[in-house]
Amino acid sequence: MFRKLLTLDEAKEAIRSRLNVEPLGVEEIPLLKAYDRVLAESVTATLDIPPFNRSTVDGYVVRAEDTYGADETTPVKLKVVGTVSVGKPSRIVVGRIEAAEIVTGAPIPEGADAAVMVEDTERKKNELKVFASVTKDENVMKKGADIKNGETIFKAGKVLKSREAGVLAAIGKSKAKVYTIPKVAVLSTGAEVSEPGYKLPPGKIYDINAYSLSIAVLENGGEPIYSGVVPDDRPRLRSALEQSLASADMVLTSGGVSVGPKDIVPETIASLGKPGLIFSGIAVKPGKPATVALIDRKPIFSFPGHPTSALLMFHLLARPVLRQMSGRPIAETQLVKAFIKTRIFSAKGRRTFVMVKLNRDVRNQLIAEPVETGASGAISTLAKADGFVEIPENQQFVDSDEEVTVTLFGSSL
């Protein structure tokens, strides 16, 4: 079949419009297990925080007006009528010219409207000298000052980290409703690949992609179902894909999608169900044979076998889908400006991605040095690269010393 390949932007648009991805479902889990999970509902406070007026100091609660005029030389004298404990409701009532002992965090008792710091007092039995005046509400944290009953705390889509967990705990929640984690089956195809952990048969190489893609799934909020290496024959591939579709929400394959005689993956995928292939092939380099299908609402992504191509295509095509499926914001990738060390060329008419390593030169400028990730540097140099530079379809090359934008791998590729 000969036809014009989709551009990368067309491919992304086809994925957006045809796949129409939504979060898969919702589950309620303990807040302590919800690290890095995504809130599936907006959360509203059902109580005031704090739930009562609290003292913010150790000292004495008073009626503020009773202290007016007090200073270091002319204290006012109050009668201590009791002690307010922390953590318990108080029965004490503070009347005129009265005070009650209090510690930080304890509820302000009836009648009192301010707290005096212990440093500003002197006590002899039940007689208290107050050497500073306080205003109404001074040293008092008012009921609802932090969070108001009925206030919306978080909207759905919030990713839960330590501070968010703290806020949810503050309003009494020990559980959270979060989006379920998408299950992603990851399998490799190709007669030449063999599973790591076993002796390498002659003529074979160890499979890389099922591992790197599985971990990339974890990095983006999915649960990988490692499905290992599937032999390059139609019935076995078909049965492996059917099994993956049955047990997972999304399927990633690598290998077997280029133009060689053994490239049976797109054909097999197309035959699995409706609507079938969304596209097969994109005008990019590397990654041209990338194939995307939708079978009964489950997306299948097939990437080339080259480890850099597979991870790059995952990043560009599958990662946004996976993140949307888990209700996760499509995290911004980190970009930095740098000067390219050597001239880099694009593949004619294809969006070209060049892996680069970042260094600083003597003038402390950031330099992007292209690394060989083609045939002769399949995996080792990918691990050394810090990110990639994109050359648009309509541009032949980027000259050395030109400024480029580097998309950093971070944990995102």
Added chain:
Amino acid sequence: MFRKLLTLDEAKEAIRSRLNVEPLGVEEIPLLKAYDRVLAESVTATLDIPPFNRSTVDGYVVRAEDTYGADETTPVKLKVVGTVSVGKPSRIVVGRIEAAEIVTGAPIPEGADAAVMVEDTERKKNELKVFASVTKDENVMKKGADIKNGETIFKAGKVLKSREAGVLAAIGKSKAKVYTIPKVAVLSTGAEVSEPGYKLPPGKIYDINAYSLSIAVLENGGEPIYSGVVPDDRPRLRSALEQSLASADMVLTSGGVSVGPKDIVPETIASLGKPGLIFSGIAVKPGKPATVALIDRKPIFSFPGHPTSALLMFHLLARPVLRQMSGRPIAETQLVKAFIKTRIFSAKGRRTFVMVKLNRDVRNQLIAEPVETGASGAISTLAKADGFVEIPENQQFVDSDEEVTVTLFGSSL
């Protein structure tokens, strides 16, 4: 007890020198479970990658010299002696004026030293016309070109992400030796705090810190052991701390370390064993009562009960220890420059931390707006802050519109 408080730098130095933290141990786990774990050994390749010379194209393997002079108008003619399969060792030998069919990734057979792309050939039965010359090793990925047998791939301390998993798989590893995950007991003290998930008793507030600190432990490679709220009395606190020390590698407490009459935590910790307290109190704001102890080689950190103080002190004091314990690099915190919106003041003689929210002004400049995290904004505003600004001990204030460095929370606080 009255004495000069340690500065933050002195406190950090005391932790470094007295705690003398090292990774706890090593375990071997499946590579697929090793996401975000830390390599505990350097890894050396025990084979060449690729393990044999491979074709990088679909086409024919030849002796390069046989193709010299060939071009579009004057092809050379070779005899096809067989087909090299991918994934199997080949018995084919390519002699002079001979060729063998090959696919990408298949081993280069004996006798051949280059591959011609199928596009540059024309075949009729066993007669092959080659319309382009190739040089020795053209379209061949040489044995060991990617990774050499004996090469050191990673050093101990490498954090495993998708690309690293791919490299380990490439050299046949399906397991990894990684540092064990430190267990961190997290408990809250204070008569006023009550566990989320249950009805709030009158006079109490929900516990925040055991949740926010547990998740902060997860964010930094530890396994939290949530130990909930411990009542503020000596025997129960002592027994909870003893239990925590028995089951965890490190203990975090919050609450009960300020100067109130109920502040029994430092005393109780000091009585647990040797060497005991490292320090109690630092010249910082907030977080002044922070206490650090070492009991039988296990560190105990006690933070104030205020949620912002507790998380900030975790970040400044405990996080580096936890990360070192897990063999993890003390990740650089992300810093950005911004202009402070309003004048901020320091507490006299104390390193002061001011929480800020970042916005862009009309000129697209980054503006840091201080947020109230004191008594009246304990938790809600912390969640809204993007980071903090530090004011040195010897500086009284930072004026509005001055440029400041903001340490971003990201996932690190």
